Amino acid sequence: MDFDLSEEQRLLKDSVDGLLKSSYEFEARKKYRAEKGGWSRDVWGTFAEQGLLGLPFSEDDGGFGAGPIETMIVMEALGRNLVVEPYLDTVVLGGGFLRRGSAEQRAAHLPGIIDGSKTLAFAQLEKNSRYDLGDVTTSAKKSGSGYVLSGEKFVVGHGDTADTLIVTARTAGGQRDAKGVGVFLVPGNAKGVDIKGYETQDGSRAADIKLNNVEVGADAVIGNAEDGLSVVNQVVDDARIALCAEAVGAMEEALKISVEYIKERKQFGVAIGSFQALQHRAADMFTALETARSMSYLASMASSFTDLDERTKTVAAAKVQIGRSARFVGQGGVQLHGGVGVTMEYKIGHYFKRLTMIEQQFGDADYHLRRVAQAGGITE
Amino acid sequence: MDLSFSKEETAFRDEVRTFFRESLDPAVRKKLQEGHHTSKEDLVNWQRTLNKKGWAVPHWPVEYGGTGWSAAKQYIFLEELQKTPAPPPLPFGVNMVGPVIYTFGNEQQKKHFLPRIANMDDWWCQGFSEPGSGSDLASLKTTAKKKGDTYIVNGQKTWTTLAQHADWIFCLCRTDPDAKKQSGISFILIDMKSKGITRRPIQTIDGGVEVNEVFFDDVVVPAENLVGEENKGWDYAKFLLGNERVNIARVGMSKERIRRIKELASSVMSGDKPLIEDPQFRQKLAATEIELKALELTQMRVVAAEGKHGKGKPDPASSILKIKGSEIQQTLTELLLEVTGPFALPFMPEGEGQNEEGDWASPIAPTYFNYRKVSIYGGSNEIQRNIIAKAVLGL
Numbered sequence: 001m002d003f004d005l006s007e008e009q010r011l012l013k014d015s016v017d018g019l020l021k022s023s024y025e026f027e028a029r030k031k032y033r034a035e036k037g038g039w040s041r042d043v044w045g046t047f048a049e050q051g052l053l054g055l056p057f058s059e060d061d062g063g064f065g066a067g068p069i070e071t072m073i074v075m076e077a078l079g080r081n082l083v084v085e086p087y088l089d090t091v092v093l094g095g096g097f098l099r100r101g102s103a104e105q106r107a108a109h110l111p112g113i114i115d116g117s118k119t120l121a122f123a124q125l126e127k128n129s130r131y132d133l134g135d136v137t138t139s140a141k142k143s144g145s146g147y148v149l150s151g152e153k154f155v156v157g158h159g160d161t162a163d164t165l166i167v168t169a170r171t172a173g174g175q176r177d178a179k180g181v182g183v184f185l186v187p188g189n190a191k192g193v194d195i196k197g198y199e200t201q202d203g204s205r206a207a208d209i210k211l212n213n214v215e216v217g218a219d220a221v222i223g224n225a226e227d228g229l230s231v232v233n234q235v236v237d238d239a240r241i242a243l244c245a246e247a248v249g250a251m252e253e254a255l256k257i258s259v260e261y262i263k264e265r266k267q268f269g270v271a272i273g274s275f276q277a278l279q280h281r282a283a284d285m286f287t288a289l290e291t292a293r294s295m296s297y298l299a300s301m302a303s304s305f306t307d308l309d310e311r312t313k314t315v316a317a318a319k320v321q322i323g324r325s326a327r328f329v330g331q332g333g334v335q336l337h338g339g340v341g342v343t344m345e346y347k348i349g350h351y352f353k354r355l356t357m358i359e360q361q362f363g364d365a366d367y368h369l370r371r372v373a374q375a376g377g378i379t380e
Numbered sequence: 381m382d383l384s385f386s387k388e389e390t391a392f393r394d395e396v397r398t399f400f401r402e403s404l405d406p407a408v409r410k411k412l413q414e415g416h417h418t419s420k421e422d423l424v425n426w427q428r429t430l431n432k433k434g435w436a437v438p439h440w441p442v443e444y445g446g447t448g449w450s451a452a453k454q455y456i457f458l459e460e461l462q463k464t465p466a467p468p469p470l471p472f473g474v475n476m477v478g479p480v481i482y483t484f485g486n487e488q489q490k491k492h493f494l495p496r497i498a499n500m501d502d503w504w505c506q507g508f509s510e511p512g513s514g515s516d517l518a519s520l521k522t523t524a525k526k527k528g529d530t531y532i533v534n535g536q537k538t539w540t541t542l543a544q545h546a547d548w549i550f551c552l553c554r555t556d557p558d559a560k561k562q563s564g565i566s567f568i569l570i571d572m573k574s575k576g577i578t579r580r581p582i583q584t585i586d587g588g589v590e591v592n593e594v595f596f597d598d599v600v601v602p603a604e605n606l607v608g609e610e611n612k613g614w615d616y617a618k619f620l621l622g623n624e625r626v627n628i629a630r631v632g633m634s635k636e637r638i639r640r641i642k643e644l645a646s647s648v649m650s651g652d653k654p655l656i657e658d659p660q661f662r663q664k665l666a667a668t669e670i671e672l673k674a675l676e677l678t679q680m681r682v683v684a685a686e687g688k689h690g691k692g693k694p695d696p697a698s699s700i701l702k703i704k705g706s707e708i709q710q711t712l713t714e715l716l717l718e719v720t721g722p723f724a725l726p727f728m729p730e731g732e733g734q735n736e737e738g739d740w741a742s743p744i745a746p747t748y749f750n751y752r753k754v755s756i757y758g759g760s761n762e763i764q765r766n767i768i769a770k771a772v773l774g775l
């Protein structure tokens with residue numbers, strides 16, 4: 001039982017924190033968001049230089065063979081700094097699928113991810129699928145040795161700047177059947193791909209994507225075209241784990257700046273942080289943060305569980321805790337700031353918005369609570 | 381980072397678990413599972429069983445009977461104890477006065493009292509709170525006046541848990557009436573058989589008698605019963621209260637309660653299905669299980685940090701353990717109440733027959749009532765928030 005980071009992990013944390021401290025000031029973030037595509041290629045380049053984009057890939061694939069704790073360290077730092085670059089979409093989701101792909105697919109795509117020249121996006125959500133990953137109507141019809149994809153995908157994170165889309169599509173079965181879901185690599189500029197990008201509430205980017213008879217080869221399939229849902233579940237669980245860590249980072253910073261604020265802000269001749277009503281709210285936010293951190297650690301550990309049911313259940317439990325804590329800390333941070341908390345000028349509102357949107361991604365607290373309950377709870 | 385237990389720790393857990401299950405009287409285990417009160421004899425017998433095994437006071441220094449176990453093993457021991465469930469060690473001796481005596485007491489006190497605490501030859505109670513001194517403990521008024529080689533003690537203590545069984549009480553008394561609040565307080569050990577001590581039971585809302593008032597009327601106490609230095613008692617009390625928070629999360633006990641809730645909710649019918657199949661009930665229970673898991677991990681973080689960086693001052697973050705631990709314990713008594721449904725109503729004093737549903741239902745409402753105490757004692761949850769605000773957040 002040991003919760004400390006190893007020497008190497010501490011170095012990684014210091015280097016990511018150092019990098020973002022110098023490059024990701026609140027004002028700089030505004031500038032990056034105004035760049036073409038809504039994020040900074042320069043920042044992305046420094047991520048590549050520092051090896052962050054190659055972390056989870058094996059050394060044979062040109063990566064660093066790092067584990068879930070390293071990803072957690074990076075995601076926490078991205079959360080603390082409200083980073084808008086496509087790390088989750090490219091490295092965690094895109095990379096997650098490719099790590100489970102064939103040697104040819106890894107050779108074709110991983111070098112571009114690792115050196116920062118290519119980004120990815122995961123086109124999964126549909127009009128009515130909500131949080132059910134197996135609810136897929138986009139079709140993949142066999143055509144020669146390849147497939148033809150048709151359908152509509154929504155809120156695809158960084159879908160408007162991605163070089164390659166990873167698309168879930170149905171090769172067989174009905175809308176919600178577990179069997180018959182395939183995972184396909186589709187170039188963003190392929191014929192028949194129609195991408196409409198937009199800003200998201202938390203300052204990032206997403207896109208709605210139409211697939212009109214898009215032709216892909218047999219080499220576009222990741223894993224088994226008729227039975228890909230298990231891989232989708234695993235990769236999305238890894239994304240949930242990463243979101244938990246990002247939320248912990250964002251909550252940590254939100255609490256920090258809120259406490260700083262109430263130490264400085266004076267009313268009735270004293271710092272408002274001297275009032276017990278505010279102190280107790282801040283104390284409850286600390287409790288919410290630390291219980292969330294505990295569950296984020298557990299979720300990261302669960303990433304290497306071999307029992308997939310146990311893995312899924314643990315990640316779901318973590319997402320419940322993170323969802324509830326994130327809501328409490330986000331709202332509490334704004335409340336402690338008072339009026340300025342609801343202005344664009346102050347940072348806290350931006351943390352609140354990111355924390356709110358994390359709850360909406362890949363299952364909210366109620367959704368995951370139902371899953372934990374259906375699995376019979378998590379007490380051994 | 382590694383959250384799993386080592387091979388050695390897992391083997392230790394199995395050893396402890398087996399010993400608890402084999403050596404605890406099944407009738408006592410059943411009482412605890414069902415939420416009935418345990419008797420003085422039950423607790424004394426169990427403490428002596430542990431003492432025979434050498435496990436009476438695992439967390440004490442080895443020279444006074446401790447085991448020298450790592451922080452992780454101490455954690456496993458308590459978790460298994462609560463999960464069995466076995467009677468929890470009476471805190472007043474082994475967790476409170478014992479450590480004060482071996483840290484601040486003289487050789488004579490150590491030699492006399494420590495082995496008797498481990499074997500529960502003496503039943504201890506705590507004389508801290510007074511009617512006018514709750515969270516503001518330092519405002520206490522009970523006095524101890526030096527007279528020759530004795531102290532004359534006058535005043536009143538309250539909320540004295542299980543004083544009805546007690547042989548000894550450790551008291552905070554004001555020895556310097558002119559000193560400011562915290563200074564001028566001394567830590568004194570008093571024989572409950574002394575002339576001038578009166579106990580008055582306080583009935584709590586569950587109908588039980590767990591706490592008492594204790595009155596001191598010109599009680600003569602030998603001066604040798606002073607622990608450490610005169611007027612330094614506040615420091616010893618702070619040390620004692622710091623130890624109190626360590627196992628306050630009671631994760632093992634809550635796990636046992638969850639097991640019990642699932643067991644009962646599987647047999648209680650709601651419509652044509654067992655209650656456990658009601659989605660709303662299941663979600664409420666699952667939500668509490670998740671909170672408990674988060675608490676368990678948080679407790680493990682505190683334990684691991686202690687094991688690695690040494691036991692210094694209590695980690696102020698351990699206030700989280702008190703707040704969340706007590707809230708979860710209360711929620712679980714609430715869920716048990718829900719399971720019981722209308723059969724929660726009949727009031728059956730301990731040992732006076734059963735209600736229609738059988739004996740399992742009768743202690744459930746009283747336990748729910750009684751457990752409002754857990755967010756009040758040991759430093760109320762509001763005091764814990766003050767601690768976090770000041771010691772952690774610097775407010």
